[in-house]
Amino acid sequence: xxxxxxxxxxxxxxxxxxxxxxxxxxxxxxxxxxxxxxxxxxxxxxxxxxxxxxxxxxxxxxxxxxxxxxxxxxxxxxxxxxxxxxxxxxxxxxxxxxxxxxxxxxxxxxxxxxxxxxxxxxxxxxxxxxxxxxxxxxxxxxxxxxxxxxxxxxxxxxxxxxxxxxxxxxxxxxxxxxxxxxxxxxxxxxxxxxxxxxxxxxxxxxxxxxxxxxxxxxxxxxxxxxxxxxxxxxxxxxxxxxxxxxx
Amino acid sequence: xxxxxxxxxxxxxxxxxxxxxxxxxxxxxxxxxxxxxxxxxxxxxxxxxxxxxxxxxxxxxxxxxxxxxxxxxxxxxxxxxxxxxxxxxxxxxxxxxxxxxxxxxxxxxxxxxxxxxxxxxxxxxxxxxxxxxxxxxxxxxxxxxxxxxxxxxxxxxxxxxxxxxxxxxxxxxxxxxxxxxxxxxxxxxxxxxxxxxxxxxxxxxxxxxxxxxxxxxxxxxxxxxxxxxxxxxxxxxxxxxxxxxxx
DNA sequence: CGGTATTTTGAGTATCGTCAAGGCCAGTGG
DNA sequence: CCACTGGCCTTGACGATACTCAAAATACCG
Numbered sequence: 001x002x003x004x005x006x007x008x009x010x011x012x013x014x015x016x017x018x019x020x021x022x023x024x025x026x027x028x029x030x031x032x033x034x035x036x037x038x039x040x041x042x043x044x045x046x047x048x049x050x051x052x053x054x055x056x057x058x059x060x061x062x063x064x065x066x067x068x069x070x071x072x073x074x075x076x077x078x079x080x081x082x083x084x085x086x087x088x089x090x091x092x093x094x095x096x097x098x099x100x101x102x103x104x105x106x107x108x109x110x111x112x113x114x115x116x117x118x119x120x121x122x123x124x125x126x127x128x129x130x131x132x133x134x135x136x137x138x139x140x141x142x143x144x145x146x147x148x149x150x151x152x153x154x155x156x157x158x159x160x161x162x163x164x165x166x167x168x169x170x171x172x173x174x175x176x177x178x179x180x181x182x183x184x185x186x187x188x189x190x191x192x193x194x195x196x197x198x199x200x201x202x203x204x205x206x207x208x209x210x211x212x213x214x215x216x217x218x219x220x221x222x223x224x225x226x227x228x229x230x231x232x233x234x235x236x237x238x239x240x241x242x243x244x245x246x247x
Numbered sequence: 248x249x250x251x252x253x254x255x256x257x258x259x260x261x262x263x264x265x266x267x268x269x270x271x272x273x274x275x276x277x278x279x280x281x282x283x284x285x286x287x288x289x290x291x292x293x294x295x296x297x298x299x300x301x302x303x304x305x306x307x308x309x310x311x312x313x314x315x316x317x318x319x320x321x322x323x324x325x326x327x328x329x330x331x332x333x334x335x336x337x338x339x340x341x342x343x344x345x346x347x348x349x350x351x352x353x354x355x356x357x358x359x360x361x362x363x364x365x366x367x368x369x370x371x372x373x374x375x376x377x378x379x380x381x382x383x384x385x386x387x388x389x390x391x392x393x394x395x396x397x398x399x400x401x402x403x404x405x406x407x408x409x410x411x412x413x414x415x416x417x418x419x420x421x422x423x424x425x426x427x428x429x430x431x432x433x434x435x436x437x438x439x440x441x442x443x444x445x446x447x448x449x450x451x452x453x454x455x456x457x458x459x460x461x462x463x464x465x466x467x468x469x470x471x472x473x474x475x476x477x478x479x480x481x482x483x484x485x486x487x488x489x490x491x492x493x494x
Numbered sequence: 495c496g497g498t499a500t501t502t503t504g505a506g507t508a509t510c511g512t513c514a515a516g517g518c519c520a521g522t523g524g
Numbered sequence: 525c526c527a528c529t530g531g532c533c534t535t536g537a538c539g540a541t542a543c544t545c546a547a548a549a550t551a552c553c554g
Contacts, residue, residue, distance in 0.1 A: 037475075056380060059473050064383065066376040078365050084373040108358045114365075115355075118325050121368040126331040128375035129313040133303060135382040136311065136432030138511070140542075177501070185383035185432075190542060192502055209501060209551085226306050228285075385543070387510075424533065437510060439534055456518095456533060 004048055005096070006072035006157075007116045015110045022102045028089035034075075035087040041077040044103045050093025051158065051174045054085045063088075065175060065183040067128060070158040074120060079104060090174050127154055130229055135185055137224075140194040143184045145224040148204070148212060153234040164242040169217060173210045198223070251295055252343070253319035253404075254363045262357045269349045275336035282322065282334040291323040291350045297340025298405065298421045301332045310335075312422060312430040314375060317405045321367060326351060337421050374401055380476055382432055387441040390431045392471040395451070395459060400481040411489040416464060420457045445470070 002008035002016055011019075025048075028034055034045060037056055052069040066085060069075060075087050078100075107114050134146035151171050155161050163170040173180065177188045184191070195212070198204045203220055205213040214220055217235065221227050249255035249263055258266075272295075275281055281292060284303055299316040313332060316322060322334050325347075354361050381393035398418050402408050410417040420427065424435045431438065442459070445451045450467055452460040461467055464482065468474050 054376070056473075056476070059475065064380055066379045077369050079362055080366055080369075085376060108362075111355045114361055115326055118361075118365060118368065119327055121365065121372060122324055122327075125368060125372050125375060128372060128379065129301070129332060132313045132375065132378055132382060133311055135379060136429060138432060138434075138541090182383060185385060187385075187543065188501075189503085189544085193542085196502085228306070229303070385509090434511060435533075436512080436535085440510085443534085 002096075004071075005046060007120070008046075008072070011110070011112050011116065015106065015113055018106045018110075019098065019103075019113075022098055022106075024097045024099075026095050026097050028093045028095060030089050030091050030093075032089045033086060034089060034095065035083050037083050037086040040082050041100060043100050044074060044076040044078065044098045045087070046074045046096045046098075047071055048094040048096055049159065050095075051090040051161075052093060052095070053088045053090045053175065053179065055088060055179075056085050062182065063179065065179045067124075067131065068155065068174065070155055072120070073124065074117065076100065078107070078117070130154075133226070133229055140184070140186055140190050141197055142224055143186070144191070144194045144198060145203070145220050146229070147180070147184060148214065149217075149220060149224060149230050152214070152217065152238055153230045156234055156238055162238070165213065167215075167242060169214045169238065169242055170207065171212045171214060173212065177209070249343075251318075252293060254367070255293075255319070258357070258359050258363065262353065262360055265353045265357075266345065266350075266360075269345055269353075271344045271346075273342050273344050275340045275342060277336050277338050277340075279336045280333060281336060281342065282330050284330050284333040287329050288324040288347060290347050291321060291325065291345045292334070293321045293343045293345075294318055295341040295343055297342075298337040298408075299340060299342070300335045300337045300422065300426065302335060302426075303332050309429065310426065312426045314371075314378065315402065315421065317402055319367070320371065321364065323347065325354070325364070337426075377401075377476055380473070384471075387431070387433050387437050388444055389471055390433070391438070391441045391445060392450070392467050393473075393476070394427070394431060395461065396464075396467060396471060396477050399461070399464065399485055400477045403481055403485055409485070412460065414462075414489060416461045416485065416489055417454065418459045418461060420459065424456070 002011070002019065008016070008019075028050075034052065035041070047069050048071065052073075052075070053063075053065050054067040054069060054075065055063045055065045058064050068090065069087070077083060107117065130150065134143055134150065137143045137146065148171055151161060151173075152169065161172050161174060163172070175183070177191055181188045181191050186194075195204065195206055199206050202215070203223055205215065207213050217239065221230070249258070249266065255263070255266075275297075281299065282288070294316050295318065299320075299322070300310075300312050301314040301316060301322065302310045302312045305311050315337065316334070324330060354364065377397065381390055381397060384390045384393065395418055398408060398420075399416065408419050408421060410419070422430070424438055428435045428438050433441075442451070442453055446453050449462070450470055452462065454460050464486065468477070
């Protein structure tokens with residue numbers, strides 16, 4: 001029923017049926033707003049396909065991205081409060097929406113669902129803190145390296161983001177330059193210069209402005225300097241996939 | 248029983264008793280390690296008093312702070328996995344430790360406790376993302392302003408951090424300069440220069456290296472430039488407290 | 495083929511990082 | 525009581541980096 005959501009396929013059938021009953025399947029075009037910061041959270045959303053941006057509208061009208069949501073990630077505030085951040089579709093997306101009140105009822109009657117939400121939240125919290133470490137680097141080259149590695153590990157399973165390419169990896173950058181600039185705490189010009197500096201040193205190849213080839217991921221790890229931040233298991237799996245499909 | 252932990256006092260007595268039964272009350276001196284990154288999480292900790300640092304040991308041996316834990320904040324990974332970050336006492340602290348397995352059993356039998364943990368996690372996730380926005384500022388002055396405002400709002404109720412002082416606020420900085428530097432993605436020298444630059448413009452007064460007076464908090468909000476990031480209710484309450492106790 | 499938006503490049507300036515030195519404070523031991 | 529020590533914070537000078545503003549190049553789209 002929810003075979004396509006990581007974790008959800010293991011929920012008891014009854015719970016899956018209950019969720020199914022209140023589930024609204026919605027499609028959003030890239031750029032559409034799904035939830036508004038400041039508004040009371042009236043539903044829980046779970047990403048089925050595509051990539052969502054979690055962001056805050058800055059005072060001057062620009063958008064500041066604070067995270068990306070992909071398959072299985074959820075948003076919305078359980079049991080309380082208003083949204084701190086807006087949620088927008090970064091790509092055309094499909095989202096399962098559950099009315100908050102009804103979702104909470106199911107949650108309270110299913111330790112399995114509850115546990116799933118808890119574990120997801122703990123993971124996301126760790127991921128947010130990983131972002132903090134990437135952001136706290138003083139040099140843009142390092143922040144860019146960290147960003148690319150983050151995509152390679154945390155967003156590894158997301159459709160079309162990672163493309164194996166004869167022992168190398170091609171990575172698609174799923175957000176626009178201005179968004180990436182704000183996410184990494186810099187400006188578009190510096191992003192451009194930083195990427196080209198990495199390319200000049202042979203750490204990456206810029207195939208298109210939003211498509212980066214990483215010939216040797218270890219070099220990028222060296223550039224970042226903190227191998228521990230990235231899950232070695234994910235990296236291993238990634239490299240294994242790369243070697244498996246030499247095209 | 249747990250009157251001193253925000254949220255816990257509202258749990259049913261039976262749950263409180265169950266928690267009490269497995270609770271180990273532990274004291275840590277400033278600098279002591281409470282949990283180690285990479286180690287399997289074998290207990291859930293909840294801060295009762297003091298301030299803990301959540302941090303990662305960098306490759307060169309330095310510590311990178313990614314967050315502060317205060318009254319009622321929890322750490323440890325429910326149901327799974329190893330700690331992504333180390334936890335250390337920033338000040339002398341008192342922590343309630345619960346063996347993980349037993350805590351999980353209570354959790355599964357109490358929707359109230361479960362709900363409390365969920366809401367806390369959702370809040371902490373928002374807070375981590377707020378940190379990201381503060382970190383993404385390109386200028387140190389702004390990051391410092393954001394840091395001070397963060398203490399004024401999110402850490403408002405923590406002992407001895409905020410001291411009202413005739414229509415102004417005195418803020419204690421609970422971590423050392425090197426830690427603060429890494430938290431804000433810069434170096435100690437820049438922290439020093441940034442604080443003194445803010446002081447030169449009359450936005451703050453440096454009473455001691457770890458004690459900052461904020462004469463007009465609105466000026467600091469202007470400096471940061473994003474008033475929406477900080478909970479206006481918290482700020483109002485803060486100013487009301489200030490005016491209530493004109494000494 | 496124009497026209498627009500996005501990305502890149504360039505030049506100048508401000509900011510920050512780096513290295514080195516100096517100041518302040520607390521604790522120690524004479 | 526005071527000199528000595530070591531840790532932490534501050535200051536200064538210099539070089540590296542990144543931001544700003546402007547213009548050019550490229551991609552995108554009708």
